[in-house]
Amino acid sequence: MKTLVIxxxxxxxxxxxxxxxxxxxxxxxxxxxxxxxxxxxxxxINVAKEQKLLSEHDRIIFQFPFYWYSSPALxxxxxxxxxxxxxxxxxxxxxxxxxxxxxxxSVGINEAEYQAGGREMFSxxxxxxxxxxxxxxxxxxxxxxxxxxxxxxxxDEQRFQLAIHYQQVLTREKDNSLEAKEKWIMEQLTxxxxxxLSTDDKIVLENAVESLKNNRHTIDELKLILEQMW
Amino acid sequence: MKTLVIxxxxxxxxxxxxxxxxxxxxxxxxxxxxxxxxxxxxxxINVAKEQKLLSEHDRIIFQFPFYWYSSPALxxxxxxxxxxxxxxxxxxxxxxxxxxxxxxxSVGINEAEYQAGGREMFSxxxxxxxxxxxxxxxxxxxxxxxxxxxxxxxxDEQRFQLAIHYQQVLTREKDNSLEAKEKWIMEQLTxxxxxxLSTDDKIVLENAVESLKNNRHTIDELKLILEQMW
Numbered sequence: 210m211k212t213l214v215i216x217x218x219x220x221x222x223x224x225x226x227x228x229x230x231x232x233x234x235x236x237x238x239x240x241x242x243x244x245x246x247x248x249x250x251x252x253x254i255n256v257a258k259e260q261k262l263l264s265e266h267d268r269i270i271f272q273f274p275f276y277w278y279s280s281p282a283l284x285x286x287x288x289x290x291x292x293x294x295x296x297x298x299x300x301x302x303x304x305x306x307x308x309x310x311x312x313x314x315s316v317g318i319n320e321a322e323y324q325a326g327g328r329e330m331f332s333x334x335x336x337x338x339x340x341x342x343x344x345x346x347x348x349x350x351x352x353x354x355x356x357x358x359x360x361x362x363x364x365d366e367q368r369f370q371l372a373i374h375y376q377q378v379l380t381r382e383k384d385n386s387l388e389a390k391e392k393w394i395m396e397q398l399t400x401x402x403x404x405x406l407s408t409d410d411k412i413v414l415e416n417a418v419e420s421l422k423n424n425r426h427t428i429d430e431l432k433l434i435l436e437q438m439w
Numbered sequence: 440m441k442t443l444v445i446x447x448x449x450x451x452x453x454x455x456x457x458x459x460x461x462x463x464x465x466x467x468x469x470x471x472x473x474x475x476x477x478x479x480x481x482x483x484i485n486v487a488k489e490q491k492l493l494s495e496h497d498r499i500i501f502q503f504p505f506y507w508y509s510s511p512a513l514x515x516x517x518x519x520x521x522x523x524x525x526x527x528x529x530x531x532x533x534x535x536x537x538x539x540x541x542x543x544x545s546v547g548i549n550e551a552e553y554q555a556g557g558r559e560m561f562s563x564x565x566x567x568x569x570x571x572x573x574x575x576x577x578x579x580x581x582x583x584x585x586x587x588x589x590x591x592x593x594x595d596e597q598r599f600q601l602a603i604h605y606q607q608v609l610t611r612e613k614d615n616s617l618e619a620k621e622k623w624i625m626e627q628l629t630x631x632x633x634x635x636l637s638t639d640d641k642i643v644l645e646n647a648v649e650s651l652k653n654n655r656h657t658i659d660e661l662k663l664i665l666e667q668m669w
Contacts, residue, residue, distance in 0.1 A: 276518075
């Protein structure tokens with residue numbers, strides 16, 4: 210699976226959350242990062258190039274800071290220009306049909322405020338309806354929005370977990386089963402660049418992989434027993 | 440009450456609905472029409488000028504075609520630039536507090552599709568949550584969105600009613616009582632430029648005003664009687 214991360218952020222170098230996310234993408238991931246403000250400082254979008262880029266990927270991610278409950282304007286401009294009738298919808302163009310679409314939002318306000326009675330009144334799911342409706346219109350599968358609330362206040366431990374979660378948003382198959390999660394973790398452990406690890410760490414890693422495999426074996430056996438009982 | 444209509448439309452001269460709406464605004468209305476693409480062809484927004492314009496009006500209307508369930512990008516850019524912390528929110532700036540905010544949307548698809556089970560899935564109220572949340576954040580009173588569905592298919596009679604409804608959206612006080620509606624109609628009839636009317640039409644008009652006044656008198660008397668009965 211090839212993933213395209215389309216970032217819209219007017220001051221990306223000054224954004225600690227965006228810098229963190231970009232650095233969290235391992236080199237061996239099949240992920241293309243595409244920053245619109247960097248690519249199009251004059252807002253002159255190359256429509257053919259963008260459409261080709263979309264066609265070459267299976268999962269499309271819009272990643273941006275939440276400005277007035279939506280994206281920065283360049284990303285809206287990009288949508289208005291790139292999602293043409295010939296390319297993306299109606300009878301003639303269905304280039305995006307069957308692809309997956311997801312949002313990665315950085316949000317400056319506490320998560321608890323995004324609900325009825327909270328200061329922001331509506332949930333992220335409600336506020337991002339235009340993106341959901343667009344994805345549906347283009348025949349794309351809409352993924353759960355991934356929102357990063359108040360990155361600036363996160364502890365190192367929280368940021369570490371954020372990085373893992375973000376990597377899954379980019380590359381894990383849309384399947385919420387324990388088995389799919391295990392599979393993803395096994396892949397990451399197997400694909401890791403182990404050259405920089407000490408001998409001790411390598412042994413820890415090999416044990417972790419071994420123990421995951423054993424757990425899966427045990428779970429499968431228990432499932433089989435359960436199925437025979439019913 | 441002074442009303443500011445901020446229009447965002449990339450090809451306004453080719454839009455029959457936008458041309459119709461602009462022509463439907465009577466000259467004696469205290470309405471400022473402000474077309475962003477015309478004012479800022481290079482997207483270089485004069486923030487101070489826009490903030491002054493907002494401060495001078497009581498009701499702010501965003502008028503635009505619904506592109507991918509939101510506004511054209513220039514209007515989003517305008518919001519990101521103009522709604523600064525100093526001017527519009529947080530402790531320091533509250534310039535928009537107490538004003539009214541409304542949307543006038545032109546929509547290419549049938550109204551019935553904008554609901555659960557319809558092809559567009561969500562209602563206009565749901566899809567415009569970002570505008571509602573923004574208005575609330577800035578302390579503005581949010582008016583009912585006014586959506587014009589499939590202008591191209593409207594009959595002359597429907598367009599005539601649309602013009603009257605639109606005029607009310609721009610200038611009628613936010614009060615849904617019969618009395619407020621009457622008051623608005625009386626004002627329009629009184630302020631009309633009657634020079635171009637024939638003598639016959641003038642008599643019809645005077646009779647209409649007289650009959651509205653008499654109706655109001657009768658209604659007020661009936662109300663008084665009802666109040667005494669309780």
